[in-house]
Each structure stands twice: as structure tokens, then as C-alpha cells.
Amino acid sequence: MPNDGTLRVTPQPVRRQVEDRLRDAIASGRFAPGEHLSDRKLCDLFGVSRSVIREAVRLMEAEGLVEVVPNRGPFVSYLSPADAMQVYEVRGVLEALAGQGFAERASEAETAELRAVFEEIAASHSSTDRVALLGLKRRFYDVLLRGCRNAYVARMLDQLLNRNTQLRATTLADPDRLPRTIEEIRRIVEAIERRDGEGTWEACREHVRQAARVALRILNHQAREKAEAGRARAIEAGAAE
Numbered sequence: 563m564p565n566d567g568t569l570r571v572t573p574q575p576v577r578r579q580v581e582d583r584l585r586d587a588i589a590s591g592r593f594a595p596g597e598h599l600s601d602r603k604l605c606d607l608f609g610v611s612r613s614v615i616r617e618a619v620r621l622m623e624a625e626g627l628v629e630v631v632p633n634r635g636p637f638v639s640y641l642s643p644a645d646a647m648q649v650y651e652v653r654g655v656l657e658a659l660a661g662q663g664f665a666e667r668a669s670e671a672e673t674a675e676l677r678a679v680f681e682e683i684a685a686s687h688s689s690t691d692r693v694a695l696l697g698l699k700r701r702f703y704d705v706l707l708r709g710c711r712n713a714y715v716a717r718m719l720d721q722l723l724n725r726n727t728q729l730r731a732t733t734l735a736d737p738d739r740l741p742r743t744i745e746e747i748r749r750i751v752e753a754i755e756r757r758d759g760e761g762t763w764e765a766c767r768e769h770v771r772q773a774a775r776v777a778l779r780i781l782n783h784q785a786r787e788k789a790e791a792g793r794a795r796a797i798e799a800g801a802a803e
Contacts, residue, residue: 580618589727595640626725643781650774656719660710661766662759668709676705680751733776
């Protein structure tokens with residue numbers, strides 16, 4: 563990976579910047595699943611001390627984005643199709659609860675703010691940077707969680723969305739996914755503006771169902787390719803003996 567300086571940060575607050583940029587780098591695929599995140603590599607890329615890097619890696623481990631292997635160090639987590647299915651099952655319920663709560667309890671100002679963020683998402687297109695698009699969706703969820711007026715749902719969904727970052731980036735890799743995502747979120751916002759709690763619940767559930775369908779299709783394809791590559795290596799190794 564070239565040390566092009568784009569991940570380097572400026573002071574204040576350094577640790578938060580490193581955490582955010584490391585999370586973005588994992589989400590965007592700059593650090594691929596299974597990639598080793600050595601202290602030296604990360605220190606060089608971010609231009610910060612080892613102690614800051616280790617704090618950031620510990621947070622990524624807590625969020626499920628990094629797995630620390632004893633005597634080997636941290637690696638970007640690999641999410642299996644089975645794991646992904648479980649994540650989406652839980653996310654579907656939590657997101658529906660947040661959406662319904664927002665429709666029933668959010669202020670007019672919060673509803674207008676949600677609409678404004680949605681319009682930014684709707685203006686996105688296929689050439690929009692994935693990290694920038696994920697940032698817009700993160701802002702959308704920040705408003706949704708604040709306005710749902712349920713601290714428990716907000717806390718749990720926020721944690722799950724961090725774990726779900728890789729999966730959301732995976733679905734956006736599908737060229738047909740963005741326009742469908744925009745229409746699904748439009749239906750959520752319109753139901754909220756009507757103060758239709760049940761309609762918002764179902765719109766949120768459908769959005770997550772469709773995201774899960776795309777992500778699982780891609781992950782299953784990747785799993786098959788990985789298995790085939792493993793079999794090919796085993797055949798080559800057997801032939802060389």
C-alpha cells in the first residue's frame with residue numbers, strides 16, 4: 563500500500579481523527595478483510611505514535627472491525643455470510659424501532675434536518691466517493707437516533723452500525739444499489755413526514771431487507787471464490803510434492 567499521506571492527521575484531537583480514519587479505511591476496503599494491521603504500518607500511514615494507534619485498534623476491536631490474534635497481532639475482521647445474516651436480522655428490528663420512534667416523537671426541526679440530509683444522499687451518483695456516501699448515511703442515522711427518543715435503541719443501533727460499516731460498503735459496491743437505496747430512504751422520510759409510525763417501521767424493515775439481500779449475494783460469491791482459490795492452491799501443492 564503506498565504511503566501517499568492521505569491518512570495522515572493533524573493534532574487536536576489526534577486519537578479521534580485516527581479512529582475515524584481507520585474506521586473509514588476499513589469500510590472503504592482500503593484495508594481488506596484479513597489484512598494485517600501492524601503497528602509500524604499504521605504509524606507510518608497516520609503519522610502518529612504507537613500508543614495512539616493501539617488505542618484506535620482497541621476501539622476497532624470493540625466495534626468488531628478488527629480481530630486481534632494472539633502472538634500475531636490485529637487483522638481486519640472477516641464477516642462470513644452467516645454472521646452478516648445475524649447482523650442484518652438485529653439491525654432490521656432496531657432500525658425499525660428507531661424509525662417508528664422518530665416518526666412519533668421527533669420535532670419538526672429534526673424532521674426537516676432528516677429531510678435535508680436525505681436530499682444530500684439523493685444528489686449522490688455512481689461516481690460519488692464511497693467514504694463520502696457512508697458519511698452522509700452516518701449523518702442520516704445520527705439524526706434518526708437523536709430524534710427517536712429511545713436511548714437504548716440509539717445505543718444498540720449505533721454500535722451495530724459501526725459493526726455494519728463493512729457490509730454497507732459492500733452493498734454500495736453494487737452499481738444498482740445506490741438508486742434503490744435512495745428510493746428506500748425516500749419512503750422512510752416520507753412516512754416520517756406523515757407521522758406514520760407503522761409505515762416508517764415497514765419502510766425501515768424493507769430497506770434493511772434489501773440491503774441484506776445484496777450484501778449476502780456478494781458475500782456468498784466472495785466465499786465461493788475464496789473456497790475455489792483454496793482448493794486450487796491445495797491441488798498445486800499436491801502436484802508439487
